[in-house]
Amino acid sequence: MQARVDPNTVIVSWTEMELPFDLVNSSHILNGRYLLDITDYSLLVENVSPYTDNRTFRCLARGTANPASLTTTTAGLTVGITQATLTTKADPLDERNDTTTTDIYNETMTTNEPPPPPRMLLQIEMELTNTSDVMLFVSEPIPPGEPKALKIDSTSLVLKWLPSDGPVSNYTVYLRKGNYTSTWDLAVNQPPGAYSEYTVYGLMPYEYYQFQVRAHFSTGYFKDSPVSRLIRTAQGKPSLPPSxxxxxxxxxxxxxxxxxxxxxxxxxxxxxxxxxxxxxxxxxxxxxxxxxxxxxxxxxxxxxxxxxxxxxxxxxxxxxxxxxxxxxTDESVPGAPHGVIQVGKNPRSLQVFWNKPNLQNGKILFYYAYIKRKDSVFWSRFNTNKQHHLFTGLEIFTDYIIRVSASTIAGEGPNSTALHEKTDVTGKVCVESTRCDA
Structure with a gap:
């Protein structure tokens, strides 16, 4: 049985259909009575038997550059008997019986001892039928297509690629950051599909990445896709504030x-x-x-x-x-006190109260209380750290004007709204030459 192979760089093995192991292959060409002729990859079987060698053999070829490329075919071997001749042959006569002659073709034998039984030889001419020529063509599967991004978010994207046409067991997706010196990291193992895609998670926002898909075949062989173009993830939330x-x-x-x-x-x-x-x-x-x-x-x-x-x-x-x-912020002069009121008076004094400024603009250290006669231009000023003051030594039944201001470390603020008040009259009316007590 012979196999013709194209291209020449192949791994060829012959096995019997019922057996799980190779009889011979390119690395082990001789196995007992089985021999692989590496010139034409034919299988030679020695000492064939019509009783044990009527069987079916399988030829299997893999490309050495791509073990995933696999081609098999079968060939049947039938051994038949076309001619058989039966002869007998006696053992040589014992030296003790040299006076005895024997006709090996059924003539009467004379001997002092019975002759040994004759041996029969079966000469078999065999005819091999159902021989096969096996043509094996080994081709490389196409690699996966360049991975492309369908949807891009800040931390994930959807990759899609054209699948390989070989017997793919699984795809592996690799990624690396945009600088070409970075190492490839495994992203995922992905089962095959008519149109294969995968969502890659855990990416950095606004970062360049490249991707590559590797198709793995059942024999351990693999094919890599072209490296993708630089793909940038979308912008995301900034992770750090100013420092x-x-x-x-x-x-x-x-x-x-x-x-x-x-x-x-x-x-x-x-x-x-x-x-x-x-x-x-x-x-x-x-x-x-x-x-x-x-x-x-x-x-x-x-x-x-x-x-x-x-x-x-x-x-x-x-x-x-x-x-x-x-x-x-630093202190400033305060606003004006408000709510200045007169709460008590007599002929020679006036007592007034007030509230703190609405805008204190600092710590109030003290207040200035101002008073003057209505018909005067001169003010009298009194310093107090309280929110009230008693003006004394005033003239009886006289109009006065009163104002109040507050002071911080930054200085004195504006005066309050003026309060117009008149001192009280005396309790008795004094007539000339009449003594009266004030």
Whole structure:
């Protein structure tokens, strides 16, 4: 039995259909009475028997460059007897019986001892039938197609590729980051399909990747797809806020803020702006991507402000806010006291009370209480750390004007609204030459 093979670089083996192992192959060409002729890959069987060699043999070929390329065929071997001649042959006569002659063709034998039984020889001329020529063609399977992205998110994408036409047992998907020196990492083992695809998870946002698909065949052979083009994942949420955020006061109404940008790899996209939030009020201030400091004005004096900053990328995704930092603006002069009222009077005194300013702008150290006669231009000023004052030594039944101001470490604030009051009259009317007691 012979096998013709194209191309020449093949692994050929012959086996019997009923047996699970090779009789001979390209690596082991002789096995007892079986011989593989490597010139034409024919199987030679010695000492064939009509009783044991009527059987079916199988020829199997694999390409040495691609063991996955597999071709088999079968050939039957029939051994028949066409001619048989039976002869007998006696053993040589014993030397003790040299006077005895024997006719081996059924003549009468004379001997002192019975002759040994004759041996029969079966000469068999055999005819081999049902011989086969086996033509084996070995071809390479096409590799998987270049993997392409169908849907791209920030941390996952769907890959799809054309399958191999070989006997694929499974596909392996490999990936690497965009720099060409990085190593390939295993993404998944994927079963074969008419159109194979796989969703790759766990990717980094806004990162370049390359992919390659490997088709594995049952014999351990594999074929790799072309490497994919660079594929970039979508932008995602920035993972880190700005760092080294500092806040300082520049007067009673101004705050200065500075910071450092987060690492570029944490942006997960393109930096679009910084988002500064200042409280009280949770006011949001947006600043350009190149800005690393700012001055915030129109703040209230002697007020604690809390500042935190985040980054925003061009996908309009915001990072976590930075840890809060706070500062207190400087003191300023206070507002005017309010609610100035007169609560007691007599002919020579007036007592007034007031409330603290609505805008204290610092710690109130003391108050100034002012008083003057209505028809005068001169004010008298009194210092008190209380919220009331008693003006004494006034003239009887006289109109007065009263004002109050508050002071902090920054200075004196504006006066309150003027209070117009008149001292009381005396309890008795004094007539000339008549003594009266005030």
């Amino acid at each position: 080294n955020v500092t806040v300082s006061t520049r007067g009673p109404t101004t705050i200065a803020v500075s910071w450092l940008p987060p690492p570029p790899s944490s942006l997960n996209g393109v930096l679009q702006n910084y988002k500064l939030m200042i409280s009280p009020g949770s006011q949001i201030i947006k600043l350009g991507p190149s800005t690393l400091s700012t001055v915030i004005t129109n703040r209230r004096p002697y007020t604690q402000y809390v500042v935190t900053i985040a980054v925003v990328n061009s996908a309009n995704e915001s990072s976590p806010f930075s840890p809060t930092v706070n500062t207190t």
